[in-house]
Amino acid sequence: MQITPETLLAANRSTFAPKSLPGVFTATAGAGGSLRGAGEIPDTAFLPEGRPDVLETRVPPPVQDGPYTIGVGDxxxxxxxxxxxxxxxxxxxxxxxxxxxxxxxxxxxxxxxxxxxxxxxxxxxxxxxxxxxxxxxxxxxxxxxxxxxxxxFNSKRVSIGGAVNTPTIAPISLTPLRLDQAIVAAGGITVVDQDYATIRIYRDGTIYQIPLAEFYTQPDLQKVRLTDGDSVFVDTEYDLAKAESYFSEQIQLASFRAELREAAINELQTEVSLRRADMSEARDNFQTRLELDSVERDYVYLTGEIAQQGRYPLPFDRKAVLADAIYEQGSGMANERANARHIYVLRGSPDPREFGSVTAWQLDARNAANLLLATRFELRPNDVVFVSEQPVTRWSRVVNQITPSIINLTATAAN
Missing domain, CATH: 3.30.1950.10 (wza like domain)
Known part of the structure; x- marks a missing residue:
């Protein structure tokens, strides 16, 4: 059957799935790893301030709204x-x-x-x-x-301390906990000099503050939403030592979390190294099995007037075409002996009961444009690629076989 654009479609229509490389060649050493630490490293905390001329307002970022999620202890x-x-x-x-x-x-x-x-x-x-x-x-x-x-509600809480009547821990329930509600839960504020009093909020390693005078005059500051783990401290000029002690403990906790995270990263790096070594060993073993020919492969067989006869292994995870097999590793056809008109792909029937049923696909490469068809003709396992010889090559071989006999007969007669 002559290979043409139309017959090429018919030849490629047969189902074939290339063999795949083992999964270890596509896996990554970091797959499935997770940090076991205590979250992100907190930012550098602000230290409690002395009596400034003007108290700076640092409002914490807004907390995203969302339904309450059940936690441990609830x-x-x-x-x-x-x-x-x-x-x-x-x-x-x-x-x-x-x-x-x-x-x-x-x-x-x-x-x-x-x-x-x-x-x-x-x-x-x-x-x-x-x-x-x-x-x-x-x-x-x-x-x-x-x-x-x-x-x-025991899983999400906010601590309130400092210049309040009753330092306490307020739980976060189904309804959001606002700053003014947290202060009321602690019995209210007990400062005398409100001009230099401030409400400090410790969150994720950062200290935010709201001057008490602004807190009383701006309703939006009263409704600042608190989140799990916040610490609220009402501070005055006369309680700076107390505030420093309070936040020193919080900063130590943040430092401890950072150490946990560093330990988790080291553990993960060790785990990745072990996985990478295991994967490298599995890949080396597979490469060795390939070299020892102990891996089941699909092959195409090359014969006839081709530079290097042998078998061509079909690649993993992709389909090979006729041009791949002919020109693999620069072998190609034997130009002096090959007949470019008669390039065949012999393909047997997949039904073992039809062992003698063979389809021969012929490519006429005398027209160089037809070589493009070789780049699109898909090969199947056990195909045989055969390149016929030139007529003159056949005659030359006959002469080479006959000539020694004639010489021997002549020598015998002379003797």
Whole structure:
């Protein structure tokens, strides 16, 4: 069958998926790694100031709005219908009565529900947690009629200290915690000289401050939203030593977090090095197996008037074409002996019962433009590429075979 643009499409239509390299050649040593530290390294904290001429206002960045997420230590209340006898049900005594049971979110982020097991809820909103509990009740074949609410908020808190009546820790609940609410929770401010008093907010290694005079006159400053881990300290000129001690402890905690992060990075680097060594060994083993010919490969066989007869391994992860096999490593055709008119690709039937069924695709390369078809003709496993010889080459070989016989006969007669 002559190779033409039309027949080329038919030849390439047969299904073939090249063999792929092992996954170790595409994996990276850092895949799956995660830092085990305590988050980002905090920025350099501002130190408490002395009595300045004008107190600087440094408002913390706004906190993004979002629903409350359940955390470790929160108490989740699960209310389910309470069973009763027929008389109680008919009299309506059990109407709206529910069995209410509280569950504390453990350090693994889950609650332990009887007959259901551990249900992970940490990091979920109340709506998401209801969906998870519903699914687990159905899987346990338990009546999924229930309601879920948070009875105690213990996972997200803000500490308030300094010149307040009652230093305290205020929890963050379903509603956002504002600065004025936090100060009220601590019993209010107890400073005398309000002109040089300030409210300092420690967040993520940075100290922000709001002068008390501005706090009282600007409602937007009163409604600054606080977030988990904030520390609020009401400071005056006379309490600078106390403020310094308070924030010194916070800065030490930030330094400790930075050390944890550095240790986590070192651990991750060690893990990456071990993975990289393991992957390198796996790749070297595969390369050795290739060299020892112990890896199953697909081959195309080259014969006839070609510079180097042999087998051409089909590449991994891509398809090879006729030109790849002929010109691999600069071999090409034997120009003096090859007949460019008769370049064949012999392809057998995939059905073993049709062993003698062979399709011969012929490329006429006398027209150099036809060589472009060789760059698009896809090869399949066990194809045989055959390049025919020139007629003169055939005659030359006959002469070379006959000439020694004639010489021998002549020599014999002479003797």
């Amino acid at each position: 108490v989740v209340l699960l209310a389910t219908p309470q069973a009763g006898n027929t008389i109680e049900e008919l009299s309506g005594l059990l109407a709206a009565q529910n069995s209410r049971q509280g569950y504390t979110v453990q350090d693994d982020g889950a609650i332990a529900v009887p007959d259901v097991g551990r249900v992970p809820v940490a990091g979920l909103t109340l709506e998401e947690a209801e969906a998870v509990v519903f699914r687990r009740l159905v899987e346990a074949q338990i009546d999924p009629t229930f309601s879920l609410e948070i009875a105690e």
